[in-house]
Amino acid sequence: MSKKAGFASLVGGLMLVSAIFAGGGGSDAQQIGNAGQGRRLALAGCAQCHGVDRSSYSSNLAAPTFDDIANVPGMTSRALTVALRTSHRSMPNLVIKGRDAEDLVAYILSLKRN
DSSP: OOHHHHHHHHHHHHHHHHHHHTTSSOOTTSOOSOHHHHHHHHHHHTTTTSOOSTTOOOSSTTSOOHHHHHTSTTOOHHHHHHHHTSOOTTSOOOOOOHHHHHHHHHHHHHTOOO
């Protein structure tokens, strides 16, 4: 799968998840997790494939940068949480649970541009 096709597939899936949960109550106004800790987790466990900082790039062409993920229109903490708990074809089957997932979501959303 090409980088563009893989990213388009990810974006499409995340947009669908965002649309499903958009009316489900709750809001991102109250951010969950600790973005600083999420960045540390991302650097330790995700950076080998994903660009995890604003200025970084993904070494794996199928892995979108966290900046790109954060700036998908309509991206929410709920959509990211669901995405982190869903296996992806081109990604190792990682399970990110509890506080680690909340921290990672908080970090990714901290990259969102207004």
